[in-house]
Structure formats: structure tokens, C-alpha cells
Amino acid sequence: MTAPSADILRNDVDEIIRRIRPDFKGEIKVTDRLREDIGLDSLHAxxxxxxxxxxxxxxxxxxxxxxxxxxxxxxxxxxxxxA
Amino acid sequence: MRALVLGGTGFVGMNVTRALACRGHDVIATRRARANTLFARKLGAKLIVADLDDVDSLTQAMKGRQVVFHCAGFYPRYSLNIDEQVSLAQRTTRHVIEAARRACIDRLVVTSSVATIGPPRQGRVLSNESDEMSADARDSVYFASKEAIERVALETRDLDVVVTCPGGIVGELDVKAGTGFIIVALAHRLLPFYVQGKTNIVDADDMAEGHLAAAERGRKGQRYILGGHNTTIKDLLLGIGDELGIRFTSWPMPLAIAKPMATFDEMRCAARGKGERPFIPREFVDIVRFGQWVDTERSMSELALREPTPLHITIQKACAWYERYRYIPRRLESRSVGESPSLPRIFAASSHSKSTDISSESRRTP
Known part of the structure; x- marks a missing residue:
């Protein structure tokens, strides 16, 4: 499989986060911490x-x-x- | 055997899958479309998507399989809406049975729970497979759901069905920290109190082997206790504390307080709608309320089960797994698995489930 670009990966990660945490409405930033900022518990992560x-x-x-x-x-x- | 494990990403399902794969059986496991498969992918079995609410997907998954292990046991996060939850448990079990009929499998092994084993009758100290769950326990979602699953399974006459009733399972691959929740909570010093009562703890590997034995040697229409060690919650926590190097100082909370607190805590978590784990799971309180010491003589004999893994080794294995995967903090000085704890008396007091092996100290435990 050809490695997708970082932008594509980032979009996929955002999409999955929103699927797991549908109540999270804010912007997802690259520096966001999964637990503290996005509210994913360890099982969600x-x-x-x-x-x-x-x-x-x-x-x-x-x-x-x-x-x-x-x-x-x-x-x-x-x-x-x-890589 | 050509086996299918339903619930192949859950604690029971993964251990059964691993045991089947290790024995060289041809095993396929099912998963939900959005399940966490990080651990299940490593077990050497093909994973396929099947949904307990979709008979066609279950039938498709079962085609060509000889034995189906229904380990996708219903496990509600909250003990609320009892009628709805029991109905869901019955419906999904009926779907599995209907799919098994259509796929013409040879045997269906259904995982229930020791929760369905009631208090001992006729002056016995230990409960066995003949003891029906008490009517009082039906106010517990966990107990009522397990009983419903078991009834649907055992009332099926046109299929070869065997039911297993494992005790509280402790061991590896407990991704959602089921019974092992108390290990994780104690390790994080988040267990200020506990509810004292009887329990039976079975090693996850023994539980998995018990499922294979039930498939190979169980009698149609029978249920088998897969038990390990009869002990008390306090002794169990003392053993875990000893393994983790944590002084156990939790306060024993009376049931009369624990039950309403647990119910309130679950309602609070449910109202927040984030799937939070309650601080006091009502299911745990119910397990203690109705907990029984069990006699495994029949299952040991009919299924030719091995002697249970010593409880301190089960705890060591579980703690090592939780530590490896960061559920609990890393200990500075880890014991190797198999090494005796410094307080072996804790486990000497909790003998395994054979009726002749209950020590007087264990029976005296408050």
C-alpha cells in the first residue's frame, strides 16, 4: 500500500475521533491530547x-x-x- | 474442530479463541464492525464481522463450523432498564440459536455465568448446578440477563446446546477490565471501600480450557460451573494488594448503603451520556449480594478439567498484563509469575471449589 500523505492521515484520524466521540463539536488540533482535550478515555483511545x-x-x-x-x-x- | 467464537474481541471470547488456536483447532472469531481489535488480531484467528441482531450475518459466520462458542454474552454497562435489557438478552440469544439451526452446526456452547447458580439447598455449604438462581436476584440486570440467556439456551431441544457458568474471571486480555476492575482500581488507589461477600474466582486460561472441554465432553442440555477458588472479596483484595505492594486499607461498606449508592452512581453516569464507568458498579454490588461459593465437582469430573491455577498465580498473571498495557502503574520491583506472595496465608484461606477443600478459615471469614 502506498503511504498516504499526512493530511489524509490527519483527516482519517479526525473522522474516527468524531465517530467515537460524536458529542465533541470543537476543532481538533494536532496538539490536542486524546484524553484531556478530546475526552477519550483509555478504551476510546x-x-x-x-x-x-x-x-x-x-x-x-x-x-x-x-x-x-x-x-x-x-x-x-x-x-x-x-514508512 | 472447526470452531466459531462469537464475541471474539471480548474478554471471554479472546481467551477461548487463543485456547482453540493454541490447540491447533481451525478457529474463526466474530467482531462488531467498530470493535477494538488490537488484541484480537494477534490471536491467530480470522476475524469476521457479525451482528447479534442480524441472523443472516450470524448464519453466514456459522456455515461450515462444527462448534460455535457464544461468548458474546450480554454485558450492560449500567444496571438500568431491566425489562429492556432482559428482552435484548433473550432476543440476541434466540438469534444465535436460530442461526445455529440454519447453519446446522454440531454443538453450541453458550457462556453464562456463575451468577445463575443459586444458594445451596439441602444443608449444603456449596452451591452446584442444580441450584436455581433465587428470585430476589432478578432485580439485578446482570443476574436477570444471564438467567434469561441461559433459559433460552437450555430450553432449546432441537439443538445440541451446552452452557458454561464461569466464576469471576481474572486474567489476561481483559481489555475492558471486567472483574479485573478491582485490580485496576486498587492499583490506582481508587478503592476507598469495598463490599464484603462471597465470590468464586477462575483463571482466564482455566475458563477457556473449560469451554473447550464443554465442547468436547459436555452433555447436551447441561450447564457446567467453571469455577476456580471460593474466596471473599476482602481476601481477594488483600491478595491483589499484596501482589501490587499496596497496603489494603479500604473500608467495608454495608450492602444497605452500597446498593442505593451504586444505583445512584449509575443513574448519574447514564444521565451524562458519555458511557462513563460508575465509581461503584451496581453489577459488582449485585455479584456480592448474591455471591455463592460453588462446588465444581461435577464439571471437574464430567469435563475432566485440570486443577485450578493457584489464585496468587492468577492474580500475578493479571497484574502483569495490566501493567504491561499501562492499565496500572509500573511497579519498581516486579515479581516473576509463579513466585509466591509474601503473605501466602491469604490464599491458604481461599481454597479451590471442591467441596472437601473449603478450609475452616475461609468459612469463618466475615
Whole structure:
């Protein structure tokens, strides 16, 4: 699979966050923290990471996935995993 | 065997899937379209989407399978709207049974719970499969739903159905921290009180092996307790505290206070509409209210089950898993799995479920 651009990844991450947290109406910024700013609990965060890694068919190390803290971290993680 | 596991991303389903895959069985597991599959994808089974409310998708998933494990047990987050929840539990179980008929499978193994085992009759100390759930327990969504699932399953005469009744399951792959919630809460020092009562704890690996044994050796139309150790909530928490190196100082809360508090807490969380986990889950309170010590003699004998994993090892395995995946803080000095805790007396007091093994100390526990 050709690695999608960071913008595409960012859009996918935003879309999945809004699906998981439909009540979150604000702008999603790259610096937003998943828990504190967006309000994803740890299970929601795992659901997000599950969805994005599944979409791009990534076989990831779960412990590594759990290092991500912000929206930007998720995009960076995907970019690195697909590089 | 060619097996299908319904609920392949849940705690029970993942452990059963892993056990089947480890034994070399041909296993497929189902998932919901939006489920967290991070852990399930690692278990060596193909994941397919099926919906308990869609008989066609279930039938399609079951086609060509010999044994179906229905581990997609209904597990409501809140103990509210009892009639609605029981109706949902019955409906989804009927869908599974209808799909099993259409797909002509050989055997259906339905996961219920030890919650459906009632108080012991005829002067016995331990409850067994013949003891019906007490009518009082039907005011609990968890108990009423499990009983409904089990009744629908066992009343089915035209299919080969076996029901398993696991105790409180503790172990790896507990992604949503079910019974293990108390481990996570204690590790974060978020357990200022507890409700004392009887419980039975089974190791997740033993529970999974019990499901395989039920598929292979269970008798049609029977239910089997998959139990581990009869203990009390206090002894369990002392054991967890010991493993985590945390001094257990929680306050015993009387049931008369815990039940209304739990109900209020759930209503508060439900009203917020964010799917928050209540601080005091009503289901936990109900499990303690109606908790029984159980006798596993029949299932051990008929299913040829192995001796249960020692409770301290089960706790060690679970804590190591929660620690690895950051549910609990990393401990500075981790014990290796299998090493005895410094306070083995805690577990000496909680013997496993055979009726002859209940120690006098365990029976005395307040």
C-alpha cells in the first residue's frame, strides 16, 4: 500500500475521533491530547488506534501504540509505521 | 474442530479463541464492525464481522463450523432498564440459536455465568448446578440477563446446546477490565471501600480450557460451573494488594448503603451520556449480594478439567498484563509469575471449589 500523505492521515484520524466521540463539536488540533482535550478515555483511545491501524492494515506492537498521547502522535505513529 | 467464537474481541471470547488456536483447532472469531481489535488480531484467528441482531450475518459466520462458542454474552454497562435489557438478552440469544439451526452446526456452547447458580439447598455449604438462581436476584440486570440467556439456551431441544457458568474471571486480555476492575482500581488507589461477600474466582486460561472441554465432553442440555477458588472479596483484595505492594486499607461498606449508592452512581453516569464507568458498579454490588461459593465437582469430573491455577498465580498473571498495557502503574520491583506472595496465608484461606477443600478459615471469614 502506498503511504498516504499526512493530511489524509490527519483527516482519517479526525473522522474516527468524531465517530467515537460524536458529542465533541470543537476543532481538533494536532496538539490536542486524546484524553484531556478530546475526552477519550483509555478504551476510546484504543478504539481509535484499532480503527486507524486496521484501516491501513498495520500489524503494530500494542505497547508501542499506547505511547501516543496527542492527535499529532497518532499521525506520526502511522506515518512511521507505513514508512 | 472447526470452531466459531462469537464475541471474539471480548474478554471471554479472546481467551477461548487463543485456547482453540493454541490447540491447533481451525478457529474463526466474530467482531462488531467498530470493535477494538488490537488484541484480537494477534490471536491467530480470522476475524469476521457479525451482528447479534442480524441472523443472516450470524448464519453466514456459522456455515461450515462444527462448534460455535457464544461468548458474546450480554454485558450492560449500567444496571438500568431491566425489562429492556432482559428482552435484548433473550432476543440476541434466540438469534444465535436460530442461526445455529440454519447453519446446522454440531454443538453450541453458550457462556453464562456463575451468577445463575443459586444458594445451596439441602444443608449444603456449596452451591452446584442444580441450584436455581433465587428470585430476589432478578432485580439485578446482570443476574436477570444471564438467567434469561441461559433459559433460552437450555430450553432449546432441537439443538445440541451446552452452557458454561464461569466464576469471576481474572486474567489476561481483559481489555475492558471486567472483574479485573478491582485490580485496576486498587492499583490506582481508587478503592476507598469495598463490599464484603462471597465470590468464586477462575483463571482466564482455566475458563477457556473449560469451554473447550464443554465442547468436547459436555452433555447436551447441561450447564457446567467453571469455577476456580471460593474466596471473599476482602481476601481477594488483600491478595491483589499484596501482589501490587499496596497496603489494603479500604473500608467495608454495608450492602444497605452500597446498593442505593451504586444505583445512584449509575443513574448519574447514564444521565451524562458519555458511557462513563460508575465509581461503584451496581453489577459488582449485585455479584456480592448474591455471591455463592460453588462446588465444581461435577464439571471437574464430567469435563475432566485440570486443577485450578493457584489464585496468587492468577492474580500475578493479571497484574502483569495490566501493567504491561499501562492499565496500572509500573511497579519498581516486579515479581516473576509463579513466585509466591509474601503473605501466602491469604490464599491458604481461599481454597479451590471442591467441596472437601473449603478450609475452616475461609468459612469463618466475615
Amino acid at each position: 484504543m478504539e481509535l488506534l484499532s480503527a486507524v491501524t486496521e484501516k491501513y492494515e498495520l500489524d503494530v506492537d500494542i505497547e508501542e501504540v499506547q505511547e501516543v498521547k496527542t492527535v499529532g502522535d497518532v499521525v506520526q505513529f502511522l506515518t512511521t509505521a507505513m
